[in-house]
Amino acid sequence: MAANNATSVEPLLTADGTPLKTSLQRSLRRSKLRATALVLPPLLFLIGLFVLPIGNLLTRSTDDTLINHQLPLTFAMLGQWDRQELPDESLFEAIFLDLTSLNKYLIKDNFATAVDPDDPAWKIQIPKKGPYRDAMIEIAPHWKDAKTWLLIYEIAITAAEATGTEREIKHQQKRAQFKICSMLTPLTNATCSKLYKVLNEWDGVSEPDEALFEALYKDLASANKYLLGKSSTRMNYEKPGFKSLIKKSGRKLKKVNEPPYKEAMIKADKRWGDIGFWHALLAMQKPQTSGYYLNAVDRKWDENREVVMQPEERQVYVMLWWRTFLVSLIVTVGCLLLAYPVAHLLATLPLKYSNLLMICVLMPFWTSLLVRIVAWMIMLQQEGVVNDTLVMLGLPDEHRLPMMYNFTGTIIVMIQILLPFMILPIYSVMKTIPPSYMKAAQNLGAPPSLAFLRVYMPQTLPGIGAGVILVFIVAIGYYITPELVGGKDGRLIGNMVAYHMQKSLNWGLAAAMGSILLAGILILYWIYDKIVGIDNMKLG
Amino acid sequence: MALPVYATPAQRLWHYIYLVICTLVLFFLVMPLVAVIPISFSVSPFLQFTPEMLRLDPEAFSLRWYRIMIGDCSDPGITTVCSDNWKIGAKNSLFIGVIATLLATTLGILAALGLSRPIMPFRKLIIAIMISPLIVPLIITASGMFFFFAKFNLVSTYTGLILAHTVLGLPFVVITVTATLVGFDVNLTKAAASLGGGPIRNFFKVQMPLILPGVISGALFAFITSFDEVVIVLFIGGPDQVTLPRQMWSGIRQEISPTILSVATILVILSICLLTTVELLRRRSERLRGIRPT
Numbered sequence: 001m002a003a004n005n006a007t008s009v010e011p012l013l014t015a016d017g018t019p020l021k022t023s024l025q026r027s028l029r030r031s032k033l034r035a036t037a038l039v040l041p042p043l044l045f046l047i048g049l050f051v052l053p054i055g056n057l058l059t060r061s062t063d064d065t066l067i068n069h070q071l072p073l074t075f076a077m078l079g080q081w082d083r084q085e086l087p088d089e090s091l092f093e094a095i096f097l098d099l100t101s102l103n104k105y106l107i108k109d110n111f112a113t114a115v116d117p118d119d120p121a122w123k124i125q126i127p128k129k130g131p132y133r134d135a136m137i138e139i140a141p142h143w144k145d146a147k148t149w150l151l152i153y154e155i156a157i158t159a160a161e162a163t164g165t166e167r168e169i170k171h172q173q174k175r176a177q178f179k180i181c182s183m184l185t186p187l188t189n190a191t192c193s194k195l196y197k198v199l200n201e202w203d204g205v206s207e208p209d210e211a212l213f214e215a216l217y218k219d220l221a222s223a224n225k226y227l228l229g230k231s232s233t234r235m236n237y238e239k240p241g242f243k244s245l246i247k248k249s250g251r252k253l254k255k256v257n258e259p260p261y262k263e264a265m266i267k268a269d270k271r272w273g274d275i276g277f278w279h280a281l282l283a284m285q286k287p288q289t290s291g292y293y294l295n296a297v298d299r300k301w302d303e304n305r306e307v308v309m310q311p312e313e314r315q316v317y318v319m320l321w322w323r324t325f326l327v328s329l330i331v332t333v334g335c336l337l338l339a340y341p342v343a344h345l346l347a348t349l350p351l352k353y354s355n356l357l358m359i360c361v362l363m364p365f366w367t368s369l370l371v372r373i374v375a376w377m378i379m380l381q382q383e384g385v386v387n388d389t390l391v392m393l394g395l396p397d398e399h400r401l402p403m404m405y406n407f408t409g410t411i412i413v414m415i416q417i418l419l420p421f422m423i424l425p426i427y428s429v430m431k432t433i434p435p436s437y438m439k440a441a442q443n444l445g446a447p448p449s450l451a452f453l454r455v456y457m458p459q460t461l462p463g464i465g466a467g468v469i470l471v472f473i474v475a476i477g478y479y480i481t482p483e484l485v486g487g488k489d490g491r492l493i494g495n496m497v498a499y500h501m502q503k504s505l506n507w508g509l510a511a512a513m514g515s516i517l518l519a520g521i522l523i524l525y526w527i528y529d530k531i532v533g534i535d536n537m538k539l540g
Numbered sequence: 541m542a543l544p545v546y547a548t549p550a551q552r553l554w555h556y557i558y559l560v561i562c563t564l565v566l567f568f569l570v571m572p573l574v575a576v577i578p579i580s581f582s583v584s585p586f587l588q589f590t591p592e593m594l595r596l597d598p599e600a601f602s603l604r605w606y607r608i609m610i611g612d613c614s615d616p617g618i619t620t621v622c623s624d625n626w627k628i629g630a631k632n633s634l635f636i637g638v639i640a641t642l643l644a645t646t647l648g649i650l651a652a653l654g655l656s657r658p659i660m661p662f663r664k665l666i667i668a669i670m671i672s673p674l675i676v677p678l679i680i681t682a683s684g685m686f687f688f689f690a691k692f693n694l695v696s697t698y699t700g701l702i703l704a705h706t707v708l709g710l711p712f713v714v715i716t717v718t719a720t721l722v723g724f725d726v727n728l729t730k731a732a733a734s735l736g737g738g739p740i741r742n743f744f745k746v747q748m749p750l751i752l753p754g755v756i757s758g759a760l761f762a763f764i765t766s767f768d769e770v771v772i773v774l775f776i777g778g779p780d781q782v783t784l785p786r787q788m789w790s791g792i793r794q795e796i797s798p799t800i801l802s803v804a805t806i807l808v809i810l811s812i813c814l815l816t817t818v819e820l821l822r823r824r825s826e827r828l829r830g831i832r833p834t
Contacts, residue, residue: 028659031657031659032661035654035655035657035660035661036654036660036661038651038653039650040654041650042647042648042650042670043666045706045707046669046672047669049688049704050672050673050684050685050707051672052688053681053684053685053688054676054680054681054684055684056684056687056688057680060687338565338568339565341561341565342562342565345558345559355819357566358819359816359819360566360569360570361566361569362815362819363569363570363573363808363815364570365815366764366811366812367573367807367808367811368764368767368768368785368807368811369770370768370770370804371573371788371804371807372573373792374576374792374796374800375572375575375576375804376572377792377796378572378576378579378796378801379575381587383587383588384587384588385575385588388588416568416572419565419568419569420569448554473675477676477677477678477680479677479679479771480770484793494677497679501686501775507687510683511683514679514680514683514684517677517680518676521675521676521677525672525675534664534667
């Protein structure tokens with residue numbers, strides 16, 4: 001690159017007469033642009049499909065907007081409560097309205113935090129069996145206007161005119177039903193099928209009639225039911241028993257028509273008289289919550305907004321974090337102990353032998369993870385190869401060692417799987433150490449052990465550092481191996497993330513645990529970068 | 541690494557202990573994989589070395605589990621599940637793997653070319669992002685993709701899986717190709733340019749043949765990553781996207797039939813082939829670039 005000569009004096013000109021400095025700058029800029037243009041497509045690909053999804057996951061760990069959509073009025077009134085005694089009638093009325101009526105969807109601008117509790121529209125009840133039109137217009141007069149309907153009308157019409165195969169048309173219609181619901185409610189996965197149908201029969205200009213309002217009411221009611229289910233699950237995370245409380249009172253409150261609501265609700269379920277449930281609501285008041293993070297480390301908010309430990313029987317995660325850390329540590333140390341001599345042997349053996357042995361190291365590296373796990377199951381199970389051999393060597397048959405589906409099994413399998421990650425970096429460092437150093441040290445009078453400790457080992461430290469961090473990073477996020485061979489006491493935090501993602505569907509908690517894990521790994525990644533430099537990463 | 545003639549008995553003893561330790565560790569690495577192979581040829585449905593097998597009785601060996609694997613259910617003595625699932629899984633895995641590899645390789649070469657230019661703004665940060673799919677635990681990647689892909693209707697589609705596997709394979713291509721480009725003589729492209737070749741033609745005629753070994757081993761890494769991937773498939777794959785690892789996963793979770801072992805055996809052999817290819821390529825690349833094996 002000619003860029004090194006940039007310190008030239010002013011009058012120097014290039015062949016076409018421009019000053020050298022400008023010309024150089026131009027070519028520098030062009031080179032920069034070209035490099036950026038090359039990197040941009042893969043970078044955007046990764047940002048779009050990897051960085052953004054993970055960022056999106058992280059936002060879920062604090063997201064608490066769902067519950068705010070369900071109980072807007074309650075949360076607006078909750079601030080006035082003194083938190084000492086059972087709330088008074090006004091708060092009971094608020095939660096009663098939030099649980100039983102649809103008003104909040106219709107009063108569009110009152111979504112979530114921007115709630116005006118003094119709006120008389122909250123108290124208007126829509127008759128369950130109709131007519132719906134008048135009550136709904138009274139709550140939100142803008143629905144009277146045909147223009148308000150046009151937005152969702154467009155969606156329905158466009159989908160109805162879709163062309164393509166039958167399957168594609170069906171798909172388009174389904175999308176439109178989702179889309180209408182997400183315009184009207186905070187939900188993206190509820191379907192407004194009735195509205196879709198009725199809107200298609202409407203001409204788009206005449207005054208909205210009862211049929212439209214009925215569809216609107218019914219679709220919103222079913223969306224509300226769905227939202228109520230989800231938010232009561234959320235409430236249950238904060239205080240066990242909340243879900244059943246909501247479910248039970250939902251049935252009974254239908255019959256209540258007039259105040260006082262306090263009495264009626266406590267009569268419907270006496271848990272409404274338990275101040276603990278009201279305290280739990282406080283923790284969900286804001287659209288952002290730290291509750292999932294607290295939960296991920298076995299803590300929660302108490303009534304005085306102080307962080308306290310979860311009750312004894314609900315403490316699991318701290319123990320899991322410790323176990324994950326411990327397993328990663330044991331695996332890392334185990335790998336280091338096993339890898340060091342092998343790496344040394346590989347680095348000092350003549351090339352033709354070491355290449356052969358290298359295949360032994362690389363073969364597991366290249367073999368499918370599941371294959372290796374199956375192989376270990378064959379080895380370690382009760383009737384497996386290891387136990388059979390031990391029995392043949394004289395172990396009493398009834399004392400076969402339990403090595404599978406427990407802590408030991410996880411450790412053994414993880415060490416074997418991660419060993420190449422440790423051997424390779426140490427090997428590549430040892431390869432660069434001339435054997436003459438050890439000889440020189442011994443010539444100068446050091447016994448072999450001292451020469452090793454003072455001369456050889458310090459030079460291998462970069463390799464050890466790289467291997468240790470690499471193995472630790474991989475081990476701490478392990479999921480497959482503990483899931484298959486870990487049994488009950490070999491489960492790690494990764495398994496808990498998967499459990500909350502797939503089984504319990506507590507996505508907020510899964511996201512919070514994932515975020516903590518990710519933060520730990522990024523710190524290690526940063527240290528790795530400082531020690532080795534990520535651009536020096538090599539494979540095989 | 542031979543002992544010097546003047547070694548003391550203690551040193552000799554230590555040396556032999558050291559050799560024994562190394563042998564044991566290497567044995568520990570390879571043994572489980574080797575043990576799978578003979579059991580996959582066993583007649584009995586039990587996953588162990590039967591006394592007949594140890595006596596090398598030919599009656600104790602058969603190919604019946606391989607027949608089940610390819611969906612041939614004619615064997616009367618079979619009690620395990622026998623279906624076409626393995627064949628379908630292999631086909632799906634191959635399809636997803638090949639396309640994801642092609643995508644990852646193309647994108648990875650672009651990235652590596654850009655990153656190894658002398659002037660590259662934010663190089664460090666970009667490398668960190670490029671390699672991060674390797675570092676972030678799969679379970680987190682899978683969870684993130686699950687939500688994100690659901691927004692764009694990519695869950696339970698081949699497109700979604702292919703894109704996800706491309707993300708996972710990309711870092712491997714970037715790393716291997718960047719490593720090959722370290723030894724690349726920039727003057728070669730300059731010479732080609734001065735001889736009148738356009739940048740694209742120069743790339744394919746001059747640069748590509750030289751970095752090809754790195755490209756191929758990166759592509760193989762990307763392929764094996766996709767071929768071996770199970771977490772993402774479990775999270776964002778639908779019932780149609782049965783891949784080989786997914787099939788193995790459900791096999792392991794229910795009951796390990798010897799059929800799984802025959803699949804495992806084939807995969808072990810496949811991995812040996814891939815490993816040898818990569819190793820040969822690496823040596824060829826070093827020879828081409830004039831790096832003497834050390």
